[in-house]
Amino acid sequence: MERRTLFAGWMLPAVLVAPQLAITVLFFLLPAWRAFGESVRATDAFGLNSSFVGLANFAELFQSSTYQAALVRTFVFCIAVTCLAMGFGLLLASFANRAIRGARVYRILLIWPYAIAPAIASVIFVFLLQPQIGLLTNLFGRLGLDFNYATHADQAFLLVIVIAAWKQVSYNFIFYLAGLQSVPRSVIEAATLDGARGFYRFRTMIFPLLAPTTFFLIIVNIVYAAFDTFALIFALTAGGPGTATETLVVKVYRDGILNLDIGGSAAQSIILMVIIIGLTTIQFRYTGKRAG
Amino acid sequence: MATLELQSLQKTFGATTVLHGIDLALADGEMLVIVGASGCGKSTLLRLVAGLESPSAGRILLDGADITDRDPSRRDIAMVFQNYALYPHMSVFDNMGYGLKLKGLDRATIKSKIEIAAETLGLTPLLARKPRELSGGQRQRVAMGRAIVREPKLFLFDEPLSNLDAKLRVQVRADIRKLQKRLNITSLYVTHDQVEAMTLADRLIVMHQGRAAQIATPIEVFDKPATMYVASFIGEPAMNFCAATITQNGRAAKLDAGPELTFTAGPRTAPDGTKITLGIRAQHATIASGPNSIPLAVEFAEPLGSETLLHGTLPNTTPFTLRVTSPAPTDHTIPIEIPPHHIHVFDPTTGTRMDPA
Numbered sequence: 075m076e077r078r079t080l081f082a083g084w085m086l087p088a089v090l091v092a093p094q095l096a097i098t099v100l101f102f103l104l105p106a107w108r109a110f111g112e113s114v115r116a117t118d119a120f121g122l123n124s125s126f127v128g129l130a131n132f133a134e135l136f137q138s139s140t141y142q143a144a145l146v147r148t149f150v151f152c153i154a155v156t157c158l159a160m161g162f163g164l165l166l167a168s169f170a171n172r173a174i175r176g177a178r179v180y181r182i183l184l185i186w187p188y189a190i191a192p193a194i195a196s197v198i199f200v201f202l203l204q205p206q207i208g209l210l211t212n213l214f215g216r217l218g219l220d221f222n223y224a225t226h227a228d229q230a231f232l233l234v235i236v237i238a239a240w241k242q243v244s245y246n247f248i249f250y251l252a253g254l255q256s257v258p259r260s261v262i263e264a265a266t267l268d269g270a271r272g273f274y275r276f277r278t279m280i281f282p283l284l285a286p287t288t289f290f291l292i293i294v295n296i297v298y299a300a301f302d303t304f305a306l307i308f309a310l311t312a313g314g315p316g317t318a319t320e321t322l323v324v325k326v327y328r329d330g331i332l333n334l335d336i337g338g339s340a341a342q343s344i345i346l347m348v349i350i351i352g353l354t355t356i357q358f359r360y361t362g363k364r365a366g
Numbered sequence: 367m368a369t370l371e372l373q374s375l376q377k378t379f380g381a382t383t384v385l386h387g388i389d390l391a392l393a394d395g396e397m398l399v400i401v402g403a404s405g406c407g408k409s410t411l412l413r414l415v416a417g418l419e420s421p422s423a424g425r426i427l428l429d430g431a432d433i434t435d436r437d438p439s440r441r442d443i444a445m446v447f448q449n450y451a452l453y454p455h456m457s458v459f460d461n462m463g464y465g466l467k468l469k470g471l472d473r474a475t476i477k478s479k480i481e482i483a484a485e486t487l488g489l490t491p492l493l494a495r496k497p498r499e500l501s502g503g504q505r506q507r508v509a510m511g512r513a514i515v516r517e518p519k520l521f522l523f524d525e526p527l528s529n530l531d532a533k534l535r536v537q538v539r540a541d542i543r544k545l546q547k548r549l550n551i552t553s554l555y556v557t558h559d560q561v562e563a564m565t566l567a568d569r570l571i572v573m574h575q576g577r578a579a580q581i582a583t584p585i586e587v588f589d590k591p592a593t594m595y596v597a598s599f600i601g602e603p604a605m606n607f608c609a610a611t612i613t614q615n616g617r618a619a620k621l622d623a624g625p626e627l628t629f630t631a632g633p634r635t636a637p638d639g640t641k642i643t644l645g646i647r648a649q650h651a652t653i654a655s656g657p658n659s660i661p662l663a664v665e666f667a668e669p670l671g672s673e674t675l676l677h678g679t680l681p682n683t684t685p686f687t688l689r690v691t692s693p694a695p696t697d698h699t700i701p702i703e704i705p706p707h708h709i710h711v712f713d714p715t716t717g718t719r720m721d722p723a
Contacts, residue, residue, distance in 0.1 A: 260451035263418050263438075268465035268516070271439045278464075282455045 106347060112340035124337075131341035140317065141325070141342075148300055148321040151235060155299035158239035160291055163246025164284075168276070170247070171254040181251070188244030192302070195241050196309035203233065223311065227318035230311050234319045237310065238303045245298075246291055253287035254280070286361070293357040301350060322346055368429040368519035368552055369394050370415070375424035377410050384410045386576045387424065395550040397543070401563035402573030403599070408556045411573070412522050415554060417441050428519055444513035445522040448529065450505045452497040458484075458508050459493040465516045483515040486545070503534050510542070514549065521546070523555040527562060539565060560600050564588070572596045590710075594717040597645050597710060603675060603687050605645045608704075609714070612640040619644060619711070621704075623680035625658040630707040632722030642720065645710035648675065648689040651702050659701035662686055667694055676700070 081087050113131055117124040135141045170181050187195070202210045205222040214221040223230040257280055265279045281288075304323040307313065313320035313328055320328065322342065330339025370392040377385040384407045392398050400408040413419040415426060417438030426434045433441050444465075453461050459480060466476045484490045487507045497505060506526060513521060526542070527535045543566050546553055557563050563570055564584040572579045572587060572595075580592035591597035591605075598604040610619040613626060616633035619642060620626045627644070636642070664678040674694035680686050688702060711720040 258449070258451065260447045260449055261453060263416075264445065264447060264451040264512075265453070265464070266418070266438045267416060267441070267443060267445050268512075269439045269468035270464070271437070274468075279453065285455075 109340045109343045109347075112336050113344045114337075116337045117334075127337065131337045132345075135338060135341055135345070143317065144320055144322055144325045147231075147317075147319075151231075151238075151303075151321055152296050152299040154235045155238045155242065155303075156292060156295040158235065159242035159295055160246050160288070162239070162243045163291075164250045166243065167247050167250035167254055170251055184247050185244045187241050188248075190241070192241065192305035193309040195237060196306050199233070199237050200310065223315075225315055227315055230315055230318045234303070234307050234310060238299060238306055241306065242295060242298055246295070249287055249291055250284065253284045257283050290357065290361060293353055297350060297353055301346065369427075370520055370552060370554070371427040371430075372415070373425040373427070375411070375414060375426065376422045377407070377414060377419065378422045384576050385414070385421075388571075388578055390571065390578070390581065392552055392554070395552055397546050397551075397553045397555060397566060397568045398571060399555045399557060399563045399567035399569075400571050400573060401557055401560060401599075404558060406573040407576040408558075408573045409524060412445075412524055412554060412556050415520070416443055416445050416522055441520075442518050443520045443522060444516050444518040445524065446509045446513050446526040448525045450497075450509040450526075450529075452505060452508055452512070454497050457494055457496055458489060458500070458511075461497070461508055462512045462515045465512070469516070479515055480511075483511045486514070487511045502530055503538065506530060506538060510545070514545070514551075519552070521551045521553040523553060523557075525557055526555075527557070528559075535562075542566065560602070564600070570600075572599060574599075590719065590721075591645075592719050594643065594645065594712045594714075597712070601647055603648050603689070605647050605710070606651070606684075606686050607712075608644045608646070608680065608684050608686070609682075610642050610644045612636050612638050612642055614638070619709075621660070623682045623684055624660045625704075627658070627704060627706045627709060629709075629711070629722065634711060634720050635723045636720065641714055643712040643714040644704075645712060646704050646708060648687045650708035651686075651688050651704050653688075653690060653695065653700055654703040655701040656703060659703050662688060662700045662702045664698055664700060669694070 112124075114126060114128055115124045116127045116131070166184055170177055170184065190198070200208070202208050203221065203223060205211060205224050211221050220226075221229060223233045261283075262275070262279060265275050270279065300321070301323055303321065304327065307319050307321065307324050308327070311319045313324040317325075323346065326339050326342045326346065329335045329342065370390075372388050372390040374387040374389055375385060376383070376387050388411060390398070400411060402408045410419060414421050417433070417436065421434065424434070425432055428441065428443075453464065456464065462480045462483060463476050466479060471479070480493070481490070484493055487510060489504075489507055489511055492500065492504060492508070497508065500508065506529075509526065523542075527538055530538060539562060545551075546566075555566060557566075567584050569582060570584050570587050571581045574593070574595045580587055580596045582590075582592075587596060587600050591600065594607065598607075609622040610627075611622070612618075612634060613620045614628070615638060616629075616636055618626050618628040621644065634642075660680055662676070662678045662680060664676050666677050668675040668677070669692060672692055673689055674692045676688045676690060676694055678686060678688070678700075686702075688700075712718065713720055
C-alpha cells in the first residue's frame with residue numbers, strides 16, 4: 075500500500091524537495107543537457123570552434139572497432155563482477171544467517187569493504203600487487219608466478235574484476251542477509267521435516283524465496299559494474315595496459331578528457347545514460363509490480 | 367503409524383531449564399494433547415520430538431528405535447505449524463508433493479497419493495493455486511494435506527487452529543479428530559486452549575513450568591486434578607479454592623469461611639490442625655439455606671444465557687464464583703452450600719492433591 079501524506083499548502087513540500095531538486099538539476103540535468111548538446115557537434119583540435127554534425131558522432135561510434143571492443147569488454151566485466159559479487163555475497167550471507175557465536179562481529183567485518191572509497195580500494199590492492207614492491211607479487215614471484223598487471227592484459231582485467239567484485243560483495247551480503255532473515259523459519263523447518271536437507275533445500279526452498287532480492291541485486295550490480303567502477307579502474311590501471319581494462323566509462327574519460335574528442339565522448343555518455351535509464355526502468359517496473 | 371516414548375527428556379537454554387524431564391509413552395494411534403499456559407514448555411517439547419531442537423538429556427524412541435540424535439529430515443515425522451508454513455512459491459499440489467518427491471516416489475504414485483489426500487480434505491479444486499490465493503481455512507487444510515499425504519509415523523500439531531476464527535475452529539477441530547481416528551494417526555497436539563484439549567485428546571498432558579503436572583484422560587484430569595494448577599487451569603470458570611483445616615482425625619475439614627465438611631470419600635492421613643486447601647467447582651456449589659450454608663456477598667454477575675456466573679466473596683474475603691441456572695437471584699448476599707462429595711483436597715504448600723488413604 076502506498077502511503078500518502080497530505081500537506082495543507084505547497085510551501086512546505088516545495089522547501090522539503092528543493093535540495094534534492096537542486097542537486098538533480100545541478101549535477102544531472104544540466105550536465106546531461108550539455109552532453110546532449112556536445113554529442114551532436116564536432117569540435118576542432120584546439121577547442122575553439124564547433125559545428126553541428128547531427129548523429130555523425132553516434133554513427134562513427136558504432137562503426138568503431140575500439141568502441142565495439144569496449145562494449146564487449148564491459149559486458150564481460152559486468153557479468154563477471156555481478157556473478158562473483160552476488161555469489162560470494164549469498165555464500166557469506168548464508169553463513170552469517172546461521173546463529174553462530176560472533177555472528178555480529180562477522181557481519182560488521184563483512185560490511186566494511188563497502189565503506190571504503192573506490193580509489194582507496196584500488197590503493198589497498200596496489201600495496202598488495204604492485205609489480206615491484208607488492209606483498210603478494212613477492213609471494214607469487216617466489217612461487218614462480220609472473221604476476222604483473224601493468225604488462226599482462228589478462229591479469230589486469232582479472233584484477234579489476236576481482237577488486238570491483240570484492241567491493242560489491244558487502245552490498246550483496248547485506249541484502250541477501252536481510253532476504254534470508256525474512257524467509258520464515260517455519261517454512262524451512264517444514265521443508266526439513268519433509269525430508270529436505272543441505273543444498274537441495276537451499277535450491278528448492280530458500281533460493282526461490284530470495285528471487286525478488288536476486289532480481290533487484292542483478293540490476294544494481296550490473297549498474298554498479300558498468301558505471302560505478304570508474305574510480306577503481308582509473309586508480310589501478312587507468313584503462314591499461316593498452317585498452318585491456320578500458321570499459322565504457324573509462325573510454326568516455328579517455329576519449330573526452332585525454333584525447334579531447336568531446337563530441338564522441340559526449341555521444342558515448344548519452345548511450346550510457348540511455349542504458350542506465352533502461353535498466354532502472356526495468357527494475358522499477360518489476361519491483362513496483364511486486365509491491366503492488 | 368507407530369508408538370512414541372519419551373524418557374526423562376530435558377531441555378535447558380543457557381541457565382534456564384525449560385523442560386525438567388518428561389516421561390511419556392504414546393500407544394499406536396493415540397492422540398495426546400499437550401496443554402498449558404504460554405511458556406510452560408509445551409512447544410519446546412514438540413520441537414524436541416520433531417528434532418528442530420536437541421534435548422539436553424533424555425531419549426526419544428519412535429517405534430522402539432532411538433531417534434534422539436537423528437536428523438529431523440530422517441525421522442519420518444510430519445508437523446502442522448501454527449502459521450501453516452506452506453511453501454509460498456509452490457502450488458498446493460507441489461506443496462503436498464515436496465515430501466513425496468524427496469521420498470523418491472515416481473510421478474504417477476505421487477499424483478495418485480496427492481489426489482486421494484486432496485479428495486479427503488476437499489482440496490481437489492485448489493490444487494493449482496498458490497498459498498497466497500487461499501483463505502485461512504483452506505491453508506490450514508493444505509497444511510493437513512501436506513502432512514497426511516506422506517503417511518508419516520507420527521503427527522505433530524503446533525496450535526494448528528489458533529489462526530482460525532471461532533466458528534471455523536470448532537468445525538476443523540471435529541474434522542481433525544475424525545481424520546485422526548480414521549487414519550489411526552499417532553499424534554502429539556499442542557494447544558493452550560482447554561476446550562480444544564478436552565475435546566481432541568485420548569489423553570492429556572497438562573504442562574506447568576516445564577513439568578508434566580498431570581498425564582491422564584480428559585475426564586480424569588477434570589474429575590481428579592493432580593495439582594491445584596491443573597484444577598485451576600482445566601474447567602471454566604477456574605476452580606474456587608478455600609483455606610481449611612483438618613479436623614476429626616482426618617475425617618473432616620473446617621473451612622476458614624465457616625462450616626465444617628465431612629469427607630465422603632474417606633479420611634485423609636494428615637493430623638488434625640493441618641492447613642489444607644479445598645477446591646470446589648463453580649457449578650458444584652448450590653444456593654441453599656441450612657446449618658452449613660455460607661453467605662456469598664455477590665459483587666457482579668455474568669449472564670451466559672442458560673447459566674449465570676455470580677462473582678463474589680465469602681465472609682473471610684476469599685473470592686468465590688458460583689455457576690447457577692438463569693435467571694440468577696439478584697440479592698446482594700446469597701446463602702450457598704458446598705456439597706462434601708464434590709470437594710477436592712489439596713496440600714497448600716506443595717499444591718498436590720490429597721486423596722484418602
